[in-house]
Amino acid sequence: MTRRKKRILGNDRALMFLCRDARRRWMQYGENRKEAKAQERCNDCLQAPSTEYDHVVPLGPRPRITHSFGDWLESLFYSKCQGLCKKCHDKKTKNERRIRNEKS
Secondary structure (H helix, E strand, C coil): CCCCCCCCCHHHHHHHHHHHHHHHHHHHHCHHHHHHHHCCECCCCCCCECCEEEECCCCCCCCCCHHHHHHHHHHHHHCCEEEECHHHHHHHHHHHHHHHHHHC
């Protein structure tokens, strides 16, 4: 059975592009990344070099309605970040998604 991709249209499509552009700008100019960038080692395992940025408080999925976009954008730019290696970042993200799916 082949799965067809859901087409994203209208306001949801525009919001998707806004979120993508906001993440790009955060990677270029995000002030909260300076502390994470200064770390040389992973904040979790303390051995591997930190190669990825992680929000300490998870952002969650991108907003689906325009009313929640402002809160998401504020947490993207102003919440605290840490440096993690790819392995630790993947493990943390997987655990956060599992917890979020159990709540809903």
